[in-house]
Amino acid sequence: MSEVGHYINGQEVACSSGRYQPVYNPATGQSEKAVGLASVDEVNNAVTAAKAAWPSWSKTPALRRARILDKFKSLLIERSEILAKAISVEHGKTHDDALGEVTRGLEVVEFATAAPHLLKGEFSESVGSGVDSYSIRQSLGVVAGITPFNFPVMVPMWMFPVALACGNTFILKPSERDPSASLLIANWLTEAGLPDGVFNVVQGDKLAVDTLLEHPDVKAISFVGSTPIAKYIYATGTANGKRVQALGGAKNHMIIMPDADLDMAVNALMGAAYGSAGERCMAVSVAVPVTDAVADALVSKLKPKVEALEIGPSTDSASEMGPVITAEHQAKIKGYIDQGEAAGAKLVVDGREFKQSRQGYEEGYYVGGTLFDNVTEDMSIYKDEIFGPVLSVVRRPDYRSAVDLIHNCPYANGTAVFTRDGDVARAFSQDIEVGMVGINVPIPVPMAFHSFGGWKDSLFGDHSMHGMEGVRFYTRIKTTTTRWPSGQRDDPQFTMPTLG
Numbered sequence: 001m002s003e004v005g006h007y008i009n010g011q012e013v014a015c016s017s018g019r020y021q022p023v024y025n026p027a028t029g030q031s032e033k034a035v036g037l038a039s040v041d042e043v044n045n046a047v048t049a050a051k052a053a054w055p056s057w058s059k060t061p062a063l064r065r066a067r068i069l070d071k072f073k074s075l076l077i078e079r080s081e082i083l084a085k086a087i088s089v090e091h092g093k094t095h096d097d098a099l100g101e102v103t104r105g106l107e108v109v110e111f112a113t114a115a116p117h118l119l120k121g122e123f124s125e126s127v128g129s130g131v132d133s134y135s136i137r138q139s140l141g142v143v144a145g146i147t148p149f150n151f152p153v154m155v156p157m158w159m160f161p162v163a164l165a166c167g168n169t170f171i172l173k174p175s176e177r178d179p180s181a182s183l184l185i186a187n188w189l190t191e192a193g194l195p196d197g198v199f200n201v202v203q204g205d206k207l208a209v210d211t212l213l214e215h216p217d218v219k220a221i222s223f224v225g226s227t228p229i230a231k232y233i234y235a236t237g238t239a240n241g242k243r244v245q246a247l248g249g250a251k252n253h254m255i256i257m258p259d260a261d262l263d264m265a266v267n268a269l270m271g272a273a274y275g276s277a278g279e280r281c282m283a284v285s286v287a288v289p290v291t292d293a294v295a296d297a298l299v300s301k302l303k304p305k306v307e308a309l310e311i312g313p314s315t316d317s318a319s320e321m322g323p324v325i326t327a328e329h330q331a332k333i334k335g336y337i338d339q340g341e342a343a344g345a346k347l348v349v350d351g352r353e354f355k356q357s358r359q360g361y362e363e364g365y366y367v368g369g370t371l372f373d374n375v376t377e378d379m380s381i382y383k384d385e386i387f388g389p390v391l392s393v394v395r396r397p398d399y400r401s402a403v404d405l406i407h408n409c410p411y412a413n414g415t416a417v418f419t420r421d422g423d424v425a426r427a428f429s430q431d432i433e434v435g436m437v438g439i440n441v442p443i444p445v446p447m448a449f450h451s452f453g454g455w456k457d458s459l460f461g462d463h464s465m466h467g468m469e470g471v472r473f474y475t476r477i478k479t480t481t482t483r484w485p486s487g488q489r490d491d492p493q494f495t496m497p498t499l500g
């Protein structure tokens with residue numbers, strides 16, 4: 001049994017708390033590794049290292065910081081296969097899907113290599129006679145990222161490239177379910193020339209998270225995970241005086257209008273609902289066909305495709321969908337399918353009985369693709385984030401009632417409409433109260449130079465991730481007003497100073 005430890009002050013450090021948790025290969029159901037769960041002292045060591053590294057890193061010219069990130073980017077490109085394999089063996093997603101995750105993370109590194117441009121300030125000449133004024137953005141200090149299991153590379157990379165580019169030092173607390181990729185990243189950052197202590201990893205559970213949330217030397221927390229924990233992180237972090245961005249769960253709807261290209265919508269739904277076994281915060285879990293005729297056609301086209309899904313391990317290039325993350329999660333998803341059936345939804349394709357026949361993978365945590373029709377708003381399969389390969393069809397008679405359905409949902413991460421009507425598309429994108437919108441695009445994940453984040457119960461805080469929002473989150477603004485003596489002397493002034 002190998003152990004996954006921490007990375008503190010430029011080197012791997014074994015866990016000393018004596019607390020461990022097994023890490024499983026979801027494709028086989030076997031565990032060959034255990035991840036250490038940090039003690040308070042171990043987290044404090046990481047904060048001490050990051051704090052010591054900050055004065056010099058924050059004063060390193062942005063161009064030099066960018067060059068280190070650029071070198072890291074080259075290593076990532078060279079080694080993307082290694083990273084993708086490390087993701088798949090602990091997460092279960094297919095190899096191509098893992099490679100896609102690496103690419104989306106790498107794009108944020110590319111964005112962050114523009115640090116000197118991103119951090120350019122503003123200058124106003126002659127705000128008064130002989131007086132100039134300029135604003136700059138400075139780093140915060142030690143910042144921490146707490147990340148979920150479903151993107152063990154991409155989600156940390158939404159955070160640390162921008163944080164480091166802006167001059168902060170970083171502590172990553174990865175998911176304890178797929179922790180190994182974080183150590184590859186840490187080693188490669190050091191290899192790229194990042195000074196010791198600038199990027200650290202502490203493996204752990206609630207104890208590590210709470211220690212970071214309460215530590216006075218941690219200035220900001222970035223979190224991505226489920227909504228109840230996101231709420232907790234936001235409340236606790238802000239109560240401790242920290243800047244917090246906490247991204248939560250999702251229930252993403254896709255409206256299919258009668259004029260949509262139905263085959264295009266069906267293919268889009270297959271990838272968006274069942275890709276990565278539905279374990280994506282931007283997965284489409286609710287299809288909303290407008291009119292019964294569209295719903296009937298949609299379901300009849302989806303059914304054979306869902307039944308034909310190729311479900312298997314990442315090591316088989318034929319696999320379209322892998323297992324889910326743990327045995328508990330597999331049981332939870334099957335429990336939701338039981339509930340949906342009991343509540344009266346029409347179970348068109350039932351994934352509960354799926355059996356993996358590939359030798360050596362029979363004990364993996366697989367769930368077959370599942371499709372429900374005639375789902376209503378009161379059912380748990382509609383209300384809860386299942387985070388599995390389960391698609392619910394909620395029929396609506398018209399566009400207005402489809403939009404009302406989305407607005408009644410507490411989550412507001414992503415959404416999409418499939419239509420050929422420009423008026424409908426424009427009205428949807430203008431009026432819908434959701435953070436990320438797709439027009440004939442099912443998973444509208446913004447590129448690195450835009451920002452990622454939902455609304456309502458999908459994001460707590462004022463800033464979404466990466467893009468200029470990321471730069472704003474990881475910096476604070478300072479404005480300096482300057483005057484140089486030029487022979488002119490003012491009398492003491494006791495009123496509110498005015499210029500001009």
Ligand code: NAD
Pocket residue numbers: 146147148149150151155173174175176204205206209210224225226227229230247248249250280281385387413454458
């Ligand atoms: P999770 O909330 O269980 O865990 C996320 C992180 O929080 C992990 O690092 C975990 O160790 C930590 N954590 C868990 N319980 C905690 C507690 N009680 N106190 C303190 N810390 C705790 O989420 P998950 O199951 O790893 O990931 C799936 C969830 O993440 C889904 O809800 C998904 O929608 C969401 N997600 C959201 C986005 C987004 O951008 N909005 C992106 C990816 C995933």
